[in-house]
Amino acid sequence: LTKDAPISLAIDDKELSNLSSMLEHEFSQFDLYKTIVIHYPGSGTGRSNVTRTHEYCLFLVPEDQDVLRGETIEKRTRERGFCRSGQGENNYRYGRPNSFYAVVVNPSTLEVIRVEPSPDLNESYPINDTEEGYKRIYPLGEDGSERCWTLSYETARDLVRDEKDILF
Structure with a gap:
């Protein structure tokens, strides 16, 4: 060294x-x-x-050196899954109701168009396509359980608004 x-x-x-x-x-x-x-x-x-x-x-x-930070990454890429997968309450709709919402996706391009606000906990939610023909995707487990996304509705909404080329 x-x-x-x-x-x-x-x-x-x-x-x-x-x-x-x-x-x-x-x-x-x-x-x-x-x-x-x-x-x-x-x-x-x-x-x-x-x-x-x-x-x-x-x-x-x-002293006075900034050598561990590395270079700034211009384009952010999300590497981890978007749906929570653990078994704790915070991985399900009832534990994090603000992280259960529809991600609206263009089925042709897989582009995320928007996210829809979280429905009330005891409220049903639309699972059909939107009027424009986009798909609503919810964080549902393979067993049909209502899980939740890793991001709150507000954070996801801001991310979709600020990033124009998010793919699902």
Whole structure:
């Protein structure tokens, strides 16, 4: 490594304090950043009464350098699924009623035209095509369960309004 290269180290809770102190002393010409890295989000390690789900990543960056940010990405691409898939209440209509709404799609081009406001929780909702012939798509599970989207209606509406080339 060169003298001005960033450095990263991973460590668990037991030695975080000691390592941090040592790094601050030995690398005083570097800025120290600490980040939590989640490894076992649902269950933890299962090794004790209180299970650990994370460790820490420490970054040493030469003072006053902004080298970890990377280049700006001009075009955003959503990599994860749009329909929530877990089993908790927040993955279903009754747990997140504002995230259950119709995504209106042009069936020929698969372009998202708009999203329709969330219906009231106990209200039925239109499943037929729109007057223009577009398809309404709801977050329904394979078993017909009323699930929900990962975005609230307002966030999805703003995204569709601001992005003109969203494909479903």
